[in-house]
Amino acid sequence: MASPNASSSQFQLLRQRRFLPFYLTQFSGAFNDNLYKNALLLLITFTTVGWAGLPVDLVVNLAAFLFIVPYFLFSGLAGQLADRHEKTRIIRWVKAAEIVIMTLAALALWQGWYGVLLCLLFLMGTQSAFFGPVKYSILPQVLEPSELVGGNGLVSGGTFVAILLGTIAAGVLASFPLATPLIAFAVVIMALLGYLSARKIPVTVAPELPKSMSPMCWQPLRESWRLMAVAAEQRPVLLAILAISWFWFLGAAYLTQFPNFARLHLQGDETVVTLLLSLFIVGIASGSVLCERLTHHSVSLAPVPWGALGLTLPGIDLFFALPASAEPTTWWLLLSQPEYWRLLVDLVLIGAAGGLFIVPLYAYIQRATEAHKRARIIAALNVINSLFMVVSALAGMLLLGIAGLSIPLFLLILSVVNLLVLPLVLWIRRYKGQESTVKHVDK
Template sequence: MSEQSQFRLLGQRRFLPFYLTQFSGAFNDNLFKNALLLLITFQAGGLMGLSVNLVVNLAAFLFILPFFLFSGIAGQLADRYEKARIIRVVKVAEIAIMVAAAVGLWLGWYEWLLLVLFLMGVQSTFFGPVKYAILPRVLHDDELVGGNGLVAMGTFIAILLGTIVAGVIMAGPVSAPVTAVAVMLVAILGYLAARRVPDIGDEAAELEVRLRPLQETWHLMRVAAERRRVLWAVLAISWFWFLGAAYLTQFPNFAKTWLAGDETVVTLLLALFIVGISLGSTLCEHLTRHRVTLKPVPWGALGLTLFGVDLYFAVPDSPAATTWLVMLTDPAYLRVVADLVGIGTSGGLFIVPLYAFIQHETPDHKRARIIAALNVINALFMVFSALAGMVLLGIAGVGIPGFFLILSLVNLGVWLFVMALRRRAAGSVDK
């Protein structure tokens, strides 16, 4: 068993090119999505006779729709063909999509950019199963938790950086052309990294790829349900995405209404959440002692509840006008800062061992399809998260702190759920 740090993987070809490939993809997705949303909100106005709010929600729907349509096919392809080759094909497709995005950005074809956003969702759908299915083929069992921790950290940092860079670019005088050049450049760099991903020779010639989008997506659910413990782990991860989507969606209004903050406070809240996730993700290898084990997961679930409940009580009763610097220096807000970092850290402890467990417990020839099923269920839970926000915040009139409190209390049930999963899984992975 290796006792070295997981960060040594960043110096090895079997991991680093893949890591840079997935990092660039996550960065580019968020750079383009956030730039487009800012364009629609502040420059384009309503499109096709629709309100800005409706177009923004339409954009979110178009990006997530491909996960429901094409995940079944994506999982089959990733199990059938050599995974490094699929990664390179997907990155070539990203370059083509970003060229189309650049044309739309340069010429101001905003309706065209919505189509591009859908194509980006398709590209992400086909990359997702490969992203996690390849790790057990290039990492040893005692590296699996650490490798997943690095991937989780990199993904969330890329999300943060893509969001920040989009905001910086869109504040400039020639925002659309600069965005066009940036997304093409990042796509090309991602492809160059993908060319260095080594082949692992894992083709499964006996697997038939059936081009039936909805039928194959439904079939994924049956594949995932073949192993009950794996399905439970999938549902647990999807709950985290439900919870994470709820927090991230409400951060802008939470910062403005409940913290009296400006735009910098929204960015700070996102940064605190992601710093926490990165910290929790990288701690997992040390806490698990390089083993595939679910021991940190109940602690992560408990932290999500405790820090979430405390956040409700930490919100100031009468906040004064706030900036990011005030948030970090005024004692009245430091508890909010600590709670958000704690929620993120708990989330990292929660999801990283679950991803490693799923990879460890699934056979090579079905792993990508199970990851594809996970992506579908994640997308479904994020839709449910949006609906829960609409019902509780819009119809029931619950405030955002109260909404966070309700989610934290519901999470107690998830804590009991993962405690049971931890006991059931102890015989197979906790050795």
């Protein structure tokens, strides 16, 4: 592979076969996950009165649980497979499985089999759990070290944009009179497009396994627990994992509270929720792609402390940016009235800080880990991310539901607590600077 020009932009990767098909594959997967999940939640909420005699709120929370629990169950197996086998082949099998799952989902949507749709949501989560370790562990094999931060920025930014577009598409399709057949058609088409792009991903080099590597373990829960031991072998890597997971804790809190925040504190309609979500995610995508310029094409943690500060200071300011007495708002009113601009800018800055925070940490984890352990460490990251998101939901239930705090005060508390992460990332950065050499990128 030719060495890239150090001054070249990360966007040039989108014109190269070694990256573009993979990028389109992961983008379509994130889009389809959120299209299917959110469309199903909307259909359950607005077109049925519960399911099997259960309250709608219970079914909605059950759906969220079914999508996330496969990460706990199957990440261990997924990490093992990705560390032992050629990664492009795994991606193609995973995307082929998505076609089968979405075809069954289309049939279940057509027939109104909501119980089957919930089971398929579990399978979709399983498919995503197997794709996760490959998604980030393949990047060091196809990118040069000087491209690693830029490539991670594109993948992270693209993932969040796909989440946003999938969520919006679900709402748009669910609003049509023929919502069910349209959603059924859309999820199958997206699965097919994802598989076709996966077929274009170049085959990578098969991993060289050390003789000391333990045999394949087929006990999901046991292997998921063993992932923690693998991740803990390098303390800075484990702390980087915890730092990324903390961002997912914060991100889940913001995304979960946007609907009620818009309704209660901005007196807004659905368009206001979409605007807040869009600004937050566009901020994350912008911060993600900005990392390459700030790190000068090297794997550096320099932006991470600034990202940590950016998650705190605009988060604190957001509390004071709320108007004292909000009138009923729409998305256009928020954009056109200067009194709301400070709040909107804070949301963009919080998102951008999140991108600056996580992208260098992802690149550091990839660079600092050995090839035959990298996918399992990414799998451990996925498990801990999921755990932090569950704890985030529990914290929201406790502080908002039981303690009776307002949403702005809840977000303010999280912003202040985030200051505790700053010494952690400074320690990781200092430890990294003391390392003599860290060269585990595959070539």
